[in-house]
Amino acid sequence: MKQDLQALDFNLLKALNALLEQRSVTRAAEQLSLSQPAVSLMLTRLREYFGDPLFVRGQRGMIPTNRAMELALPVSQILSNIALLSQPAEFDTDTAKMDITVAATDYALKAVVLPFMSVLKKRAPGIRLAVIPVDAERMSGQFERGDIDIALVRHDATPEELHFRTLYQERYVCMMRADHPVATKNALTLDDFCEPEHVIVSSTGQFQDDIDQRLAEKGYHRRIGMAVNSYVVLPEVLRTTDMIAVVPYRLTCAYDFLARFELPLDVPGFNLTMAWHERSHRDVAHQWIRALLFEVGQRPNILSLTSEPHLVSGV
Structure with a gap:
């Protein structure tokens, strides 16, 4: 008979794992910070679900049945995987391996992407960058499909549905x-x-x-x-x-x-913006990349061949 997975919730799996570790309802309740009657009720539900007593009394506590021992490893793995899902994502710049696609005009390629790459390769050498031309008519669809991750465009050309941040004001x-x-x-x-x-x-x-x-x-x-x-x-x-x-x-x-x-x-000048989609808005790696792009955007002379070329004032 096929079992209903909806009847087996996360808390029941935690209770089964604690009982397997402690071999005692009392100690399992302490581990779970629950009352003993609550854990006893959970054990009853587990027995009904699996159609097996799971634990029998012994001289030194509860003895798991063969079925309970079969469940021990998969239950432990499930709980470990769930714990990984609940942990904040981590991003290590030294070991990160990923590809990022940026849509940029030729102006943004020279003014932003080139200096960005000089910094990126020093801080996160495993990240690769693909740069493609901006296609204003297809941009929204490209973001939705994941064809591009970031667009470097003028503010007035940024689709309204995207997140954006102004990198700088150009003159x-x-x-x-x-x-x-x-x-x-x-x-x-x-x-x-x-x-x-x-x-x-x-x-x-x-x-x-x-x-x-x-x-x-x-x-x-x-x-x-x-x-x-x-x-x-x-x-x-x-x-x-x-x-x-x-x-x-x-x-x-x-x-x-x-x-x-x-x-x-x-x-009149223009504002250059960095735009991205909601799908990558909370991704820690993408957040780091966008922060670095913004940092580079604040440093206009990062690739200057001279310290500061002479600029003559107008009248």
Whole structure:
């Protein structure tokens, strides 16, 4: 006859284990911090469930039956496994072996992921990182399926259903070759800014962006000589041409062959956020990784080739 597992609760298993260890209802009750009648009642229920007396009287206490001895090891294993489930999860950075997938733009790859990896490999060398492009339309589904663990995106591009934390507020500066003719200026005027050709980042290949509208409102116009779809290539373009570019500040920190200036017009920056799903919200390993990402986000010059590249104020 098939037995109903619902009738065998956790407390009954604990009572059976204590009786097997103590061979006495009185001592088992003391071990469990229960009354003797309560343990006697539990023994009655156990006998009914297993259809066996489980214990018989002997000269030195209770003697387990053959059935009780058969149950001893599996009951002990079940209780041990349950105890493991109830313990807080542990995370050892020295021995941790896991893979994390991060969705990041090319900007976040350079500004955050690269410095993050330099720190991560020193603190938790067994953690591997996979970086994939951000796909705004598929992001929610990717998180739900576990295809990505963290997304590094602008705050306004973060899906509402995700947890998020702002890593930092980014601003824009003007960047050019260190020996560029304009780099001799103490500060950039709007004329200085508009005179050289510009290279811009455009995902659509358009030769204009919001800055052109802001310049037009002030009666200015700039010449755009190149549009690229990635910030990663910008330093090389600037190094080999007389073009200049408006670039997020964090991307200017690792190049000693480039000069940067404060912009002579107001260009709003953006907040870079770290987003994650509820499925990993309480996972201690993921919590540690997110904390490290935030720590790295507070240190913009972690990969600087010089202590602090020269930044010239604007007017």
